[in-house]
Amino acid sequence: MDVVLGIESSCDETAAALVTSDGQILAQRIASQDEEHAPYGGVVPEIAARAHAQRLAPMIEAVLGDAGLALNDCSAIAATAGPGLIGGVMVGLVSAKALAMASDKPLLAINHLEGHALSPRLADPALDFPYALLLVSGGHCQILRVDGVGQYRRLATTIDDALGEAFDKSAKILGLGYPGGPAVERLALQGDPRAVPLPRPLLGSKEPHFSFAGLKSAVMRAHERGEHKNSDIAASFQQAAVDCVLDRLGVALSGQADLPALVVAGGVAANETVRGALEEFASARSMRFTAPPMALCTDNAAMIAWAGCERLPLAQSDPLDFRARPRWPLDPGAEKVRGAGVKA
Numbered sequence: 524m525d526v527v528l529g530i531e532s533s534c535d536e537t538a539a540a541l542v543t544s545d546g547q548i549l550a551q552r553i554a555s556q557d558e559e560h561a562p563y564g565g566v567v568p569e570i571a572a573r574a575h576a577q578r579l580a581p582m583i584e585a586v587l588g589d590a591g592l593a594l595n596d597c598s599a600i601a602a603t604a605g606p607g608l609i610g611g612v613m614v615g616l617v618s619a620k621a622l623a624m625a626s627d628k629p630l631l632a633i634n635h636l637e638g639h640a641l642s643p644r645l646a647d648p649a650l651d652f653p654y655a656l657l658l659v660s661g662g663h664c665q666i667l668r669v670d671g672v673g674q675y676r677r678l679a680t681t682i683d684d685a686l687g688e689a690f691d692k693s694a695k696i697l698g699l700g701y702p703g704g705p706a707v708e709r710l711a712l713q714g715d716p717r718a719v720p721l722p723r724p725l726l727g728s729k730e731p732h733f734s735f736a737g738l739k740s741a742v743m744r745a746h747e748r749g750e751h752k753n754s755d756i757a758a759s760f761q762q763a764a765v766d767c768v769l770d771r772l773g774v775a776l777s778g779q780a781d782l783p784a785l786v787v788a789g790g791v792a793a794n795e796t797v798r799g800a801l802e803e804f805a806s807a808r809s810m811r812f813t814a815p816p817m818a819l820c821t822d823n824a825a826m827i828a829w830a831g832c833e834r835l836p837l838a839q840s841d842p843l844d845f846r847a848r849p850r851w852p853l854d855p856g857a858e859k860v861r862g863a864g865v866k867a
Contacts, residue, residue: 525598525835528622529828530583532575532615533607533635534661535559535566538824539579539586541597544832546648550589551825554578561701565691572610579618594626599840601831604632605848606662612847620843629840631831635822636853639788640669641833642826646815655782655810657772657801660789661687661704664733666775667853668782672833677854678775679731682861686764687791689735693742693760697753707757708794714758719751721763723770731775732860738763765800772804784811793820 525544532538540551556574560566587594602619605612616632623630639658644650652674656667664686666679684692687704694703699710721741724734742760745751751759776782785805791797792814805812819826834840 525832526592526596527599527601527631527828527831527835528583528586528594528597529633529824529826529831530579530600530602530615530619531635531638531822531824531827532579532611533603533605534611534822535571535574536822537575537578537582538822539583540824540828541586541590541592542645542825542828542832544835546645546829548645548825549592550586551823552582552586552589553823554582557702564695564701566608568608568610571608572614575611575614579614583618583622594622597626597628599623599629599631599831599835600626601631601633601827603635603638603827604841604845605635605851607635607849609847609849612849616845616847624843629835630843630845631834631839632841632845633827633830633834634851634853635827636663636851637673637675638826638830640667640675640853641672641830642788642815642819643786643813644833645826645829646819647813650784650786650813653782654784654786655776655779657768657785657787658789659686659768659787659791659797661685661691663789664735665853666731666772668779669786672837673839675853677852677857678779679733679771680857680860681733681735683734683736684739686733686735686768687789689739689764690791692739693757696739696743696746697757704791704794707761708796710754711758711761711796714752714754714756716758716762718755719745719759721745721759723763723766726767726770729774731771733767733771735764735767738767761794761796765797768797769800769804772801776808782810784813786812787814788820790821793817
C-alpha cells in the first residue's frame with residue numbers, strides 16, 4: 524500500500540495531508556488565511572505567499588507526527604504545481620521538490636483542478652470512470668467529461684466570471700465580508716428567491732458555456748436602488764445562479780448519454796442549495812449523483828495526495844525541474860470560447 528504526502532498552496536489555504544492508495548486519510552491539516560485577507564475583501568497574493576512560506580514546513584512536520592510516520596515512510600511527494608497564485612504555488616512545489624530530493628522519492632506535480640476532479644473517488648470508492656464533472660470554484664467554472672486519470676475533455680466553461688467569483692463579489696457588494704460564498708448562502712436562507720428580478724445569462728442558449736458577469740452587475744444595481752432587503756437579493760442571486768447552472772448542464776450533457784454519473788467538485792460544491800438542485804437534476808436523468816464531503820470541496824491537500832495516489836501506479840512522476848504554472852487547463856486542446864476565455 525502506497526502512502527502519498529500531499530501539499531496544497533495554490534490560493535489562501537496552506538494544507539498538508541497523508542493519504543493511502545486504498546483511500547484512507549491518515550492525517551491532514553489546513554491553515555486558513557481568512558483573517559489576513561478579510562480587511563481587503565479578497566485574497567492578496569503577496570500576503571498569501573508569505574503565509575504559505577511561514578506555515579508549510581511546520582505543518583508538514585505536524586502531519587507526519589499525527590500519522591506516526593517519517594518522511595521515508597512515504598511512497599511519493601505530491602504538490603499542487605498550478606494553476607493558482609504563482610507565489611503560493613511556488614512555495615508548495617519547491618518544498619515538495621526539496622522533500623522528494625532529500626528522501627529520494629518520486630515527485631508528483633499535480634494540477635489543482637485534477638485534484639478536484641478526482642477527489643470524489645477518494646470519498647466514493649465505487650465511483651468509476653467515466654463521469655460528468657461540474658467543477659465550480661472561485662477561479663473556475665467548467666463542465667468536463669472524465670474518462671480516466673489524465674483524460675479530461677472540456678464540455679463547457681465560463682466566458683467571464685467563475686461562479687465562486689460571482690458569489691464572492693456579490694457578497695462584497697452586499698457588505699458581507701470575506702469569504703463571501705458561505706456568507707451569501709447563510710443570508711439567502713432568510714430571503715425570498717423570487718423577490719428580486721435578476722437575469723439568467725445565456726439561459727436557453729444552444730452553446731453550453733456559462734456567464735455570470737451580468738448577474739453580478741445586476742446584483743450591484745439592485746443593491747444600489749435600495750428597494751429590496753439584502754437577504755432577498757442574496758436569495759434571488761443564488762436562485763438565478765442555480766437556474767443558470769442547471770440549464771447549462773442540460774445543454775452540455777445532451778450528447779453525453781453514456782455518462783452514468785454526475786459529480787460536482789470545487790468550493791461552490793459546499794453550497795447546500797447548489798448540491799440539492801444538482802441532485803434533483805441527476806435524479807431526473809437517472810444519473811448517479813456524488814459530491815465529496817464538505818471538507819474535500821474547498822482547497823485541501825488530501826485531494827492532492829489522492830491525485831498522486833491515482834497517478835503513482837501509472838508511473839506518472841515528474842522531474843525535479845518541473846515549473847510552477849499560473850495557468851494549466853485540464854483539456855489543453857479545448858477550443859477557445861468567445862469572450863475573455865482566460866479561465867478556460
